Amino acid sequence: MSELRETFVKPDAALEGANSLGAAGSRLAMNWQNLSATIETLNGEKPWGDDEPGNEFNKDYLGGDDQPATLVLGMAADLVPLVEVLGPTVKGAVEGSVDVDDMVKTLFGGDDK
Numbered sequence: 001m002s003e004l005r006e007t008f009v010k011p012d013a014a015l016e017g018a019n020s021l022g023a024a025g026s027r028l029a030m031n032w033q034n035l036s037a038t039i040e041t042l043n044g045e046k047p048w049g050d051d052e053p054g055n056e057f058n059k060d061y062l063g064g065d066d067q068p069a070t071l072v073l074g075m076a077a078d079l080v081p082l083v084e085v086l087g088p089t090v091k092g093a094v095e096g097s098v099d100v101d102d103m104v105k106t107l108f109g110g111d112d113k
Contacts, residue, residue, distance in 0.1 A: 021090065048061075
């Protein structure tokens with residue numbers, strides 16, 4: 001027979017953490033937007049030069065979708081929006097859990113532990 005497990009959440013603390021996480025995600029998104037724009041501008045200026053060695057460097061740096069700079073920029077562009085929504089997602093989950101607990105208490109009664 002399986003043992004009943006219960007999970008307890010301190011809603012105020014969880015919401016505070018979710019808000020902090022949300023603020024961090026927003027800062028990350030803003031900073032990434034500024035940083036990636038700067039990187040794109042610098043890369044567009046080809047600071048490595050337009051001579052043969054510079055073009056060879058560029059081929060191995062930005063020369064295709066499988067090159068390191070392109071991969072890193074692409075992965076960060078995919079990851080940052082996910083981090084940005086973590087706080088609001090956690091907040092919604094905590095609020096939903098509290099709402100369900102309140103509804104169960106209203107419908108079925110319960111003690112105030």
